[in-house]
Amino acid sequence: MFSSRFPWRAEPNALSRLLAEKQAAGVAVIDLTESNPTRAGFSYEWDEIAAALGDPRSAVYEPSPAGLLEARQQVAAYYAARGVAADPAGIFLTASTSEAYSYVFKLLCDPGDEILIPAPSYPLFEHLAGLEAVRTVTYPLHFDQGWLLDVEAIRERLTPRSRAVVVVHPNNPTGSYLKAAEWRELSALCQRHGLAAISDEVFADFAFEPDPQRQTTLAGTEGPxxxxxxxxxxVAGLPQMKLGWIVVAGARDVRRQAAARLEWIADTFLSVASPVQWALPRLLAVGAEVRGQIRARTGRNLERLRAAATPETRVLPPEGGWYATIQAPRVRSEEEWVLGLLARHHVLVQPGFFYDFPAEAFLIVSLLPAPEWFDEGVRRLRIEFVEVAGRGME
Ligand SMILES: Cc1ncc(COP(=O)(O)O)c(C=O)c1O
Structure with a gap:
């Protein structure tokens, strides 16, 4: 009766079962996976947001498939502030980045076509692609001081059904940015094989340090x-506003063809609400302030996490983003680590296998939690690391 788009297991895993038990027993769990900025104690200028959403221009519905021109001009201004000219004619508003993926997959793929995605990376790709009847093929990122893109490994995985390569810039959870030299190689590969590149830049503004080797953005590029x-x-720490966007780049001709088809897809759904579009200039202004708070928080929490590392554990240096990866001793599996931390210390972290790390044992923590929670969570992690190391020495 149902579509074959639902191949994944729906049962809760051991970690969510244990979490549900703890919560049912009233245990206060320290959640080091919290990645919802509206629940992490940042201060938002809510009066300003509410006033912006009450713009009387929203009273009239003006269906506009790509999004209202005024709103697309705001997105263009966001890129102009980063030194990139993005033509509003190549900007499409969506209800979220996730929806933007669904538009791009519809645009590029027939059922059964393939999209290359990095590993480790954001686990939702498989679902987003699966719902469009598109297959994902993972390509590895290699860790050697930092995370490196292996363009040869991408080339080896191409098949006649490959349509696009996803890069996450910076990646979730590794925090690694695409470097300009890597992009040169990847763009040559894409052009040679007629592939599109999909650059997920949701965390691009959250770098810990500047790096001249880094590709700023793929917006405004003129290759594939x-x-x-x-x-x-x-960008603004406002997931509940439901506004994402696609910026189309590349050679002018193919860009135009893509834009015409994206307009068709967007016209079918008209999914973005008017109030958020009219509010966009003010939401971006409020968001810039929230972004500052988030950057200060992630930087501070990363320092605390690094300071808590034991000789047996290592915090892999993220260049940006909201997450950090801890490499823990392999005396235990990732599942044993996360279940042990939750069972004994009531602290929740994610195992690397949620993100398709190539080996064990990696633990992922969010750098968003409020300082008092984060510090307490990290203190408990350290107790476990020290205890396990002590046991290993016996
Ligand atoms: C890499 C990455 N892309 C996209 C998204 C989804 O963003 P949105 O809330 O706009 O759908 C996330 C959310 O965590 C993410 O980590």
Whole structure:
């Protein structure tokens, strides 16, 4: 009766079962996976947001498939502030970055076509692609001081059904940015094989340090067909506003063909609400302030996490984003680590296998939690690391 788009297991895993038990027993769990900025104690100028959403221009419905021109001009201004000219004619508003993926997959793929995605990376790709009847093929990122893109490994995985390569810039959870030299190689590969690049830049504004080797954004590039995806969810710490966007880049001709088809898709759904579009200039202004708070928080929490590392554990240095990866001793599996931490210390972290790390044992923590929670969570992690190391020495 149902579509074959639902191949994944729906049962809760051992970690969510244990979490549900703890919560049912009233245990206060320290959640080091919290990645919802509206629940992490940041201060938002709510009066300003509410006033912006009450703009009387929303009283009249003006269906506009790509999004209201005024709103697309705001997105263009966001890129102009980063030194990139993005033509509003190549900007499409969506309800979220996730929806932006669904538009781009519809645009590029027939059922059964393939999209290359990095590993480790954001686990939702498989679902987003699966719902469009598109297959994902993972390509590895290699860790050697930092995380490196292996363009040869991408080339080896191409098949006649490959349509696009996803890069996450910076990646979730590794925090690694695409470097300009890597982009040169990847764009040559995409052009040679007629592939598009999809650049997920939701965390691009959250670098810990500047790096001249880094590619700023793929918006405004003129090589292969490129779709840059981002949105208010991360850029402004406002996921509930439901506004994302696609910026189309690449050679003019193919860019125009892609834009005409994206307009068709967007016209079918008209999914973005008017109030958020009219409010966009003020939401971006409020968001810039929230972004500052988030950057200060992630920087501070990363320092605390690094300071808590034991000789047996290592915090892999993220260049940006909202997450950190801890490499823990392999005396235990990732599942044993996360279940042990939750069972004994009531602290929740994610195992690397949620993100498709190539080996064990990696633990992922969010750098968003409020300082008092984060510090207490990290203190408990350290107790466990020290205890396990002590046991290993016996
Ligand atoms: C890499 C990455 N892309 C996209 C998204 C989804 O963003 P949105 O809330 O705009 O759908 C997330 C959310 O965590 C993410 O980590």
């Amino acid at each position: 067909l490129v779709f840059v995806l981002s949105g208010l969810s991360k």
